[in-house]
Amino acid sequence: MSQLIAIVLPTFGLIALGFIAAHLKLLGDRAGDGLSDYVFLIAVPALIFRTLVGGGPIGDNPWGYWVAYFAGVAVVWTLGMLFATRLFGRDRREAAIHGFASGQSNTVLVGVPLILQAYGDAGATPLFLLLAIHLPIMMSTAALLIEAASSEGRKLKIATGLARTIVTHPIILALAAGVAAKSAGVQPTGAALSIVDQLAATASPCALVAMGVALKRYGMLSDRLPVLAISGLKLVLHPFLVWVLAVHILPVPPVWAGVAVLFAAMPCGINAYLVAARYKVGERTASAAVAVSTALSVVTVSGWLWVLGLV
Known part of the structure; x- marks a missing residue:
């Protein structure tokens, strides 16, 4: 129990x-947005760069790790879309948002702090490698599905803008810089190292406080049945599928398997709401799914930590 508290309570x-x-109005929406921007644009990229440059070899990425995680994504995404159209009467555009929310993990604001708390430096490399590929795959798939179901004439413009956003995303750029520096044997020293270390140290606390402000902002009471279905797919089925594949079927090293399971066990990512807002579809459901799944994840993540033998 003390180990569980040590991992879950700080997060x-x-x-x-x-x-x-936020509830007491000590921090407003603007403060939450500012914290989130700082985390995405500066603190987490610094953490990724520092970890990759200072860590062990980064070439060891077993194929089973990728297959286990994204096979789980494919299943819950498909089910999320089927539930949306067959059970809840939503159109194909909104169904894509339901599927995206069912498979998109809150990686930066919750996943990075919690997984590093659980696995330490040993989990950093698999975490950040999955983090980098997770963003472009998930966002590109969501955009393609929504565009395929749309009759609007702005498809090329929106797709081009999305592609530009992905290739210039600070997380992807930080990964590329870290890989390049590691391959070239270049490491920051002196004042540069001190700056990177201090920025990296702020990533986890700022991300978690920002997530709390976002929860107060978005609320939890909208579209209850679809939101509960999305939360169940995200918090229970997705990590279960990854656990079966990574731990029991595919050749995945134990730490990498554990990182994949915890990554899958994270609540719905805030990108689900951002994509919904971009396309003006399913915003209410997406925002509530972020809030409800994050609240429920206090219990479900604790369960997965126990399953993985970390508590």
């Missing part, structure tokens, strides 16, 4: 702190 305690601060 969800800071989320609760952000939520309470």
